[in-house]
Amino acid sequence: xxxxxxxxxxxxxxxxxxxxxxxxxxxxxxxxxxxxxxxxxxxxxxxxxxxxxxxxxxxxxxxxxxxxxxxxxxxxxxxxxxxxxxxxxxxxxxxxxxxxxxxxxxxxxxxxxxxxxxxxxxxxxxxxx
Ligand SMILES: [Cu+2]
Numbered sequence: 617x618x619x620x621x622x623x624x625x626x627x628x629x630x631x632x633x634x635x636x637x638x639x640x641x642x643x644x645x646x647x648x649x650x651x652x653x654x655x656x657x658x659x660x661x662x663x664x665x666x667x668x669x670x671x672x673x674x675x676x677x678x679x680x681x682x683x684x685x686x687x688x689x690x691x692x693x694x695x696x697x698x699x700x701x702x703x704x705x706x707x708x709x710x711x712x713x714x715x716x717x718x719x720x721x722x723x724x725x726x727x728x729x730x731x732x733x734x735x736x737x738x739x740x741x742x743x744x745x
Pocket of ligand 1: 656680681682730731732733734738
């Protein structure tokens with residue numbers, strides 16, 4: 617069986633199939649929903665994940681939102697925050713049924729907002745440990 621197993625691995629390798637080791641296993645995906653009633657909010661507002669995990673935001677409603685991890689925006693009521701060395705990122709405008717996913721590869725606390733409703737408190741936090 618050992619020979620057979622090796623032959624199989626070699627065959628898959630020759631086909632370009634990558635056999636992931638447990639250390640390289642994909643992270644999990646955590647969902648955040650943009651809700652509008654009675655006011656616009658991210659649910660849940662605080663997400664705790666591990667390095668390599670993905671957060672997926674979904675906008676099921678008709679109100680346009682954004683997921684904005686961009687600090688020091690002059691028009692923003694709320695300031696985003698990123699761990700040192702992490703580049704800002706933004707979903708752009710998310711219309712009804714839009715989704716936006718981001719995989720977090722650096723530990724730290726990330727604060728973000730919706731650029732349309734931050735003044736109303738539509739803000740969130742992602743803690744990556
Ligand atoms: Cu919004």
